[in-house]
Amino acid sequence: MSAVKMLSYIKRDSPVHHLNGVTKLITFLAWTIVCMLSYDTRVLLAAMVLSIVIFRLAKIHLKEVGFVLAFIFFFLLLNDAAIYVFSPEEGVKIYGTRHLIFQISDRYTLTQEQLFYLFNVTLKYLTVVPIALLFLLTTDPSEFAASLTGIGVPYRISYAVSITLRYIADIQTDFHNISQAQQARGVDLSKKTGLKKRISGISIIAVPLIFSSLDRIDLISNAMDLRGFGKKEKRTWYRARPFQVMDYCVIGSVLFLSIIGLFITFSDGQRFFNPFLG
Amino acid sequence: MQKPIIEFTNFNFQYRAQSNPTLIDINLIIHSGEKIIIAGPSGSGKSTLGYCINGLIPHYYKGNISGSLWIEGQNSENLKIFDISKYVGTVLQDSDGQFVAQTVGEDIAFALENDAIDQKEMISRVEKTSRLVDINSHLGSTPRELSGGQKQRVSLAGVLIDRVNILLFDEPLANLDPATGRYAMELIDDLAKNTGSTVIIIEHRLEDVLWRPMDRIVLMGEGKIIADTTPDKILASGLLGTYGIREPLYVTALKYAGIKITEQMHPSSISLMNMDTIKKPLQHWFEQTAETKILPQSNAVLSFSDVCFSYSADRVVLENINFNICEGEMTAIVGKNGAGKSTLCKLICGFEKPEKGTIELFGRDMVHTSIRERADFAGLVMQNPNQMISQVLIRDEVGLGLKLRDVPQNEISERVEATLRVCGLYSYRNWPISALSYGQKKRVTIASILVLEPQIILLDEPTAGQDLRHYTEIMEFLQTLQKRGKTILLITHDMHLILEYTQRAIVIADGKLICDNHPAKVLTDDSVIKPANLKETSLFSLAKSAAITDPFEFVKKFISFDREARQSCQQ
Numbered sequence: 001m002s003a004v005k006m007l008s009y010i011k012r013d014s015p016v017h018h019l020n021g022v023t024k025l026i027t028f029l030a031w032t033i034v035c036m037l038s039y040d041t042r043v044l045l046a047a048m049v050l051s052i053v054i055f056r057l058a059k060i061h062l063k064e065v066g067f068v069l070a071f072i073f074f075f076l077l078l079n080d081a082a083i084y085v086f087s088p089e090e091g092v093k094i095y096g097t098r099h100l101i102f103q104i105s106d107r108y109t110l111t112q113e114q115l116f117y118l119f120n121v122t123l124k125y126l127t128v129v130p131i132a133l134l135f136l137l138t139t140d141p142s143e144f145a146a147s148l149t150g151i152g153v154p155y156r157i158s159y160a161v162s163i164t165l166r167y168i169a170d171i172q173t174d175f176h177n178i179s180q181a182q183q184a185r186g187v188d189l190s191k192k193t194g195l196k197k198r199i200s201g202i203s204i205i206a207v208p209l210i211f212s213s214l215d216r217i218d219l220i221s222n223a224m225d226l227r228g229f230g231k232k233e234k235r236t237w238y239r240a241r242p243f244q245v246m247d248y249c250v251i252g253s254v255l256f257l258s259i260i261g262l263f264i265t266f267s268d269g270q271r272f273f274n275p276f277l278g
Numbered sequence: 279m280q281k282p283i284i285e286f287t288n289f290n291f292q293y294r295a296q297s298n299p300t301l302i303d304i305n306l307i308i309h310s311g312e313k314i315i316i317a318g319p320s321g322s323g324k325s326t327l328g329y330c331i332n333g334l335i336p337h338y339y340k341g342n343i344s345g346s347l348w349i350e351g352q353n354s355e356n357l358k359i360f361d362i363s364k365y366v367g368t369v370l371q372d373s374d375g376q377f378v379a380q381t382v383g384e385d386i387a388f389a390l391e392n393d394a395i396d397q398k399e400m401i402s403r404v405e406k407t408s409r410l411v412d413i414n415s416h417l418g419s420t421p422r423e424l425s426g427g428q429k430q431r432v433s434l435a436g437v438l439i440d441r442v443n444i445l446l447f448d449e450p451l452a453n454l455d456p457a458t459g460r461y462a463m464e465l466i467d468d469l470a471k472n473t474g475s476t477v478i479i480i481e482h483r484l485e486d487v488l489w490r491p492m493d494r495i496v497l498m499g500e501g502k503i504i505a506d507t508t509p510d511k512i513l514a515s516g517l518l519g520t521y522g523i524r525e526p527l528y529v530t531a532l533k534y535a536g537i538k539i540t541e542q543m544h545p546s547s548i549s550l551m552n553m554d555t556i557k558k559p560l561q562h563w564f565e566q567t568a569e570t571k572i573l574p575q576s577n578a579v580l581s582f583s584d585v586c587f588s589y590s591a592d593r594v595v596l597e598n599i600n601f602n603i604c605e606g607e608m609t610a611i612v613g614k615n616g617a618g619k620s621t622l623c624k625l626i627c628g629f630e631k632p633e634k635g636t637i638e639l640f641g642r643d644m645v646h647t648s649i650r651e652r653a654d655f656a657g658l659v660m661q662n663p664n665q666m667i668s669q670v671l672i673r674d675e676v677g678l679g680l681k682l683r684d685v686p687q688n689e690i691s692e693r694v695e696a697t698l699r700v701c702g703l704y705s706y707r708n709w710p711i712s713a714l715s716y717g718q719k720k721r722v723t724i725a726s727i728l729v730l731e732p733q734i735i736l737l738d739e740p741t742a743g744q745d746l747r748h749y750t751e752i753m754e755f756l757q758t759l760q761k762r763g764k765t766i767l768l769i770t771h772d773m774h775l776i777l778e779y780t781q782r783a784i785v786i787a788d789g790k791l792i793c794d795n796h797p798a799k800v801l802t803d804d805s806v807i808k809p810a811n812l813k814e815t816s817l818f819s820l821a822k823s824a825a826i827t828d829p830f831e832f833v834k835k836f837i838s839f840d841r842e843a844r845q846s847c848q849q
Contacts, residue, residue: 009380142380166380169422178665180629184653185726186682204678207668215664219375226332226368227378227436228392231360236394238387238404 008169010137015246016058021144022151023247028135030258035127038265039120040273047127047261055130058138065133076125080118091117097276113276120272141165146237155235163220174212179205280309282348283444283476284331289345291326291335300326302501304345310443313470313477315487315509318498319522319745320716327498328448328480330354333362350443363389367437371449371743373429374421376436382408382424383417386435407439410472411465426615427458431465438469445470447479451486452743455614455771457811463489482745484509484518485526485816488546497521509546514539522747524774528820531836532556534843535563548819560824569831569838578602578641579733579765580626580656585635587621595621597789599635603734608756608766610776612800613786614811619769622786623736626767628652640733653679656734657727661742663719666726672714673698673707676725683730697729700762701755717748721755734765741772753779773801773815777837778844785810798833 011017016024035047062069083090091113092098099112145162149155183189187201224230265271286306292299301323308314318324329335330347337359347354350365370376379385383404390400408414411431421429430450437445447466451459467490470477481487484495488509495512497505499521505512512518516539518525529545537559544550580603587596595618603609611619624630625637628649636643639655660666669675677694685693698704701721706714711722720740727735740756741749749772757779760766770776776783776797783800785793787809793800800806801815817836821829 140380142384162380163378166378174665177660180624180627180649181658181660181666182668183649184627184629184658185679185730186650186653188650188682201682204668208665211664211667212662215662216375219370219372220378222334222338223370223376223378224388225334225338225359226363226370227389227440228360228363229378229388231392232394234394236391236397236400238384238391238397238400239381240397 008136008172009140009165010060010064011140012059012138014057014059014138016054016134016138017140018244018246019138019250020241020243020247021139021147023243023250024135024139025144025148026251027254028131030254031131032128034258034261034265035124037271038261039124039271040261040265041116041120041123041275042273043261043264044120044123044127048123051127051130055134058134060134060137065137068133069129072125072129076122079125080122083118083121084114088114090114094272095274095276099276116275140239142237143239143241146240149235149237150240156230159229159235167216170216171209171213175205175209178208178212182208280311281351282307283310283350284308284478285346285348286330287346287348289330289343289347291330291341291343293326293339293341296341299342300501301330304503306496306503306506308476308478310476311470311474312494313467313492314479315484315492315495316478316480316498317482317484317495317518317523318504319482319747321500322498322521323501324480324482324498325448328368328446328478331444331478332366332368332446333357333359363442364440365442366444366446367440367442368446368448369430369433369437369450371452373426373433373453376433377421377429380420381417382413382419382432385432386413386417386439388436389440403439404435407435410438410469411435425458426454427461430454430458430462434465434469438473442475444476444478447477447481449481449743450479451481451483455811456486456773456813457614457807459483459486460489460813463487466490482523484523488526491547497523508541510541510544513545514541514543522745524746526816527774527777527836528816530840531817531820532560534836534839535559548816548823551823553823553825557824560820561826564821564826564832564835567835567839569835570842576605579605579639580767581638582625583636583638585625585632585637587618587625587630587632595789596625596786599786599791601784601791601794603765603767605733605765606760606763607782608760608768608780610780610783610797611767611769611786612771612776612783612810612812617786617810618789619786620738623658623738623767623769626656626734626736627658653730653732655732656736657730657732659720659723659727659735659737659740661738661740663716663723666723667711667719670710670712672703672709672711672722675711675722676703676729679726679730693729697725700728700759701725717744717751720752724755728759734767735759736767736769738769739771740768741770741775749775773812777801777815778840785812787811796834798830798837802830802833 031047035044038044088108089111092111094117095113097113101110101112103109141162145158148158148161182205187204189198189201286304289301289304290299291301304327316324316327326335329339335341336343349357349362377385378388386404386408387400390403404417405414408417411434413428413431413435416424416428424432450462454462463486466477469475479487492509494506495509496503497512497517504521505515505517513525513529528548529539532539537556539545543552582599582601585596585599588594611622613619621630625632628644628647631645638644644652667675669678673694676697677690680690680693695704695707698707701724703718703721703725711719714722740752744752753775756766768775768780780797783795783797784791785800785806792809793806800812802818806812807814815833817833818829821832826832
């Protein structure tokens, strides 16, 4: 059940929830940009600590996102493994030194530089993921749409975003039900089956999901037309919320920290923090 | 007299993609303050007529229009859908899908938001309108937290807030349990009284709509208006059966008793009916008719003993459920929305595991079997066929389960063809599924389960949203399967279905099994009806009004008489 509802808005009373949707969007974007640009371990570590603190502040429990986190973690490790397989000496190239730990074959060596590089890559994702999750889990979709319109995004687009978020949970439930019914017919998605069978199994679940979702879209668009959506150039929002002092403070500090982060990252002329020098 | 508020004159409509017109020569005047039912089978054009009134035609569905339609004194040709939405408020059948916004308050405010009304005014108007339909204590709730009836009240508030004069309901009862449907009709009636709105209800469940008095019934068939008159006259005319609309059960009972239905009897309502002329023949019929005894029970194929289940510690879904299903029975599982019926189904199929107690299929504890293995014993047909269909061709869809079980190709073809023959789909076997009607698609999904040869077939709301013809088609088909020895379990809201086809009904209310008995018991016993959101069958009310000594026995006799009558009708 918890797996069904993952990734949709969780209502809580926390300082993070009280922030305006736009504030959270700006924070999320700035955070992502800085962490994606930077390979500076100091910046990334600081960001990670901060993201954990914010996560605690938001009163989201680890078990509510455990499944997603495990899933992401798995792909992260996969990513690390892939980097190693395709470019075992990437770290050596970047940091310019070679501290060999041991050698597997001609091509595959294990160096401190490579480990450090992979550590940084992992760190990057570990800093972005909690913030991305928080953004999804703490932003009331309708209020978010209202805020987006507030900063100049056309309301048709922002409403589309909001409606997508509204139906994520429903489509997840649909997916769950369809997948069970198709498993009963014999679709096997477990690891026991081969890749080819698994892909065809996924299509057997995806096709009905798409078609039942299309039914839903038809219905919603009718319902919206019938109640005058798109009638006027402008639209008001029942749940609109003005910016609070706190929002300005948060945006201010986020921008400030981002600039500092980028400054530290690029101060030595490159994106990498190099502990192997000198 | 009153002024016409909607006026169709020589109106025709043809959908762009279709070769024949859907509405033919419609002449219809609806006056301000009237309460009208538009009835007709699927494909009769009743929904299309509704789309014309609310502007979805020609705004969303394109096609050719001839003749004229005036709404509130204006030619609809000159009206945009947004203009029409100021006059006509539409409540759609699927109140969940119609729920556009995140919460109740926002959804009610949706029309005002689109009108760019100031936030302050919006909040006060939402408050006022939500009070009108008694949903004001749930303004912050999400659609998932609401019952079917509550969602419908939200839809209603969402159109009332625009101060519309015309309320159009598209099959408002289709997704509601019987008691909630009855309450919905009362609410609609009271609102019409208080606001003076014109009410147009598109619905084929006449008996349920007539729970409150209606002014007129417009009967449609094949795109034309067949009759446009009072409910009493229509019921007396005998036209309903001809055009695939189910007449109220008590009217059928009167006919069985040899009573001629006349307009003067006021057949549209039991409470208004003059009983003096009816009593005698009805009592006579009751004494003359014998009930055919139901065959003794065979061995149990499915049994629940002390089964408990919950999704989380604070919400117990099922509590100490005990029952046996016998081979070859057709059993209904009934109860209000969210009572745990679907969970029961999932437990049988192994999608969920019981926390306590055992579920046995053919005397075997099923705890360690996989979903797939269990499907060889019990197969589930989901409510919406689109939730199951993944292949393009019918034969591929039906054969999918076998293919996934690595059955050899020649055996697949053989079994698929045999199943398609049983299901009456053989001549379509190479058709694309997209070319089939809803009822036929449903049959494909049943076939795709049947081909796996499970002894038990579970169906989730097999007849929801179907008109009488499709309903009969699906149910008669299930009955032939039953006669071939299959055991059939149905989740349903439809009291007619229980009465006409099932041998037993299992009633679940608030996670407990409160009744496991003959359908007549379920439809007459107040201690079952109330907690399960069912309603007393009109047969029972009729029997009581006619001073029949044992009204329960009357219902039982009606059921057995009716089954025989329909059977001999078919032969």
